[in-house]
Amino acid sequence: MESGTNILVIAYPVQGHINPMLQFSKRLASKGPRVTFVSTSIMSKSILQTEQTAGSSLNFETISDGSEDVDRKTESIDAQLERFELVVSQNLEKFIERQKSSKHPPKILVYDSVLPWALNIARKLGIDGAPFFTQSCAVNAIYYHALRGTFGQIPVEGPSISLPSMPSLSISDMPSFICDTHSYPALLKLVLNQFSNFQEANWLFCNTFDKLEHEVLTWMASRWPVKTIGPAIPSMYLDKRLEDDKEYGLNLFKPDVDACMKWLDTKETGSVIYASFGSLAALGEEQMEELAWGLKNSNCYFLWVVRESEEKKLPSNFLQETAEKGLVVSWSPQLDVLAHRAAGCFMTHCGWNSTLEALSLGVPLVAIPQWTDQTTNAKFIVDVWKVGVRIKLDEKGIATKEEIEMCIKEVMEGERGKEMKKNSMRWKELAKEAVDEGGSSDKNIVEFVAKLAHS
Structure with missing residues (x-):
């Protein structure tokens, strides 16, 4: 009417x-x-x-x-x-x-x-x-x-x-x-x-x-x-x-829906790290490299969104070396990925839309804020809503592979990770309500x- x-x-x-x-x-x-x-x-x-x-x-x-x-x-x-x-x-x-x-x-x-x-x-x-x-x-x-x-x-x-x-x-x-x-x-x-x-x-x-x-x-x-x-x-x-x-x-990039969903269907519940930094963030070459090896060294399955304009920054042998554990796509159907039972955590730049999506779908976060409002969102993710960890940067402003690996393990395997998952599920209920x-x-x-x- x-x-x-x-x-x-x-x-x-x-x-x-x-x-x-x-x-x-x-x-x-x-x-x-x-x-x-x-x-x-x-x-x-x-x-x-x-x-x-x-x-x-x-x-x-x-x-x-x-x-x-x-x-x-x-x-x-x-x-x-x-x-x-x-x-x-x-x-x-x-x-x-x-x-x-x-x-x-x-x-x-x-x-x-x-x-x-x-x-x-x-x-x-x-x-x-x-x-x-x-x-x-x-x-x-x-x-x-x-x-x-x-x-x-x-x-x-x-x-x-x-x-x-x-x-x-x-x-x-x-x-x-x-x-x-x-x-x-x-x-x-x-x-x-x-x-x-x-x-x-x-x-x-x-x-x-x-x-x-x-x-x-x-x-x-x-x-x-x-x-x-x-x-x-x-x-x-x-x-x-x-x-x-x-x-x-509205999608400015075409998501690779089939590849993402079929791959996730083969993974166990809560076993995959989903990494995506939104439609605008561009990471430096050194940061891309640290991120790549941090994901590999965590020894978890990962689905990583790397926009076509960013692909050249990946380490040269990375895709071959991680073919067993990882899937790299140029864009993903983010809501479907976060709603999938296999999603264990979301490594994100903490844009407000991505943050709300993770909270609404009950997925804990590994925060790597870049600029604008993302740093404040990361503060709330960690200290107020208690649904994630924030990666500490070194003196050059880089998130090192060791730090990335440690943060992933804390969310995916640690005791605190269980607490974060519990809190995430509570926010999911409150968002729906x-x-x-x-x-x-x-x-x-x-x-x-x-x-x-x-x-």
Whole structure:
């Protein structure tokens, strides 16, 4: 049943932002309203495939982001962000104008929180706007404090940083943009600007769930209208209420499904290390080599995702030497791998989507965070949720093969590993409970749709 409510959703065009926002859109659509997912031209081809897999529950529209008119290989991050804001803000405004005179005028624009200017456009055109935060609430809180100047001169001196409702954080637990403000000034500005006008919104959506970040959420909810709606992963891995929702729908790389699943089927329960560092991380040659031998020396079975652009960094004889124990693929169906009984642990860069997937599927973690929010996620994985270990880097910033082997063995064989597995299973239950009927995330979505229908 489709109600008269039309919700527009726009994400920043990278896979880690689009996927959770697509999942949220599917959940919204399942409650009755019409949901229109607006993608920008750089993603239009990938989104076309999504349209086929998302079924008829969503409407897809594309607006130009100017990427078709530039050479993206030579464009700097600063120029890219500037162009995106300039072109998309103009085209989004025109698009909403057109929608307003259609049969289904939109009531609200749910926008990626890194596009705060979208709220101004929505308000100017007389519709509501709500940011969707694709990172953890803990990370969002840190950025909020940074924007307000809470840290004074960054980097913060002293052994630990204390913030309301958070565990004590060391410098290495902070998001990398905060510790190293000079490396990516444009990206630091992007993450801080999320909080430039968010207090004007009537809803703030967060891809997390109440029990996972209870303390920081309590602190945030006492100040702002925060609504948790996560984990935003396909329903068939959680509550199974949306029957056609088996995958995100957006894959920038083609996963080798058959090879992965057939290989896993031949392995014993909990015997495989799954290693993957997401769609963006690029490891140095020395790090790839240490990782390769660390996996081999652990003497466990391993399934390792090495993107085609990274393959040349593998040690020359590695694939031959590990053919008995390992499978290296260029991309994998990650949810299916983590849900497989053979998955014993997940060695990950700790991106928020990967972290939520592991928690939702009950798989312990070996954390090798690289940059941005991953370092903070790793802190929570180890010290708050107690579902994994974090690899310590040597003085050159490298995770050595000895350290990798030791961490793998701790999770796969040690006493602490059993404890982590038990904790992982508990989080899996709580994640499912949150999105299932009457759960905290489900209630928030139902309430939002009801309020819109009556506005």
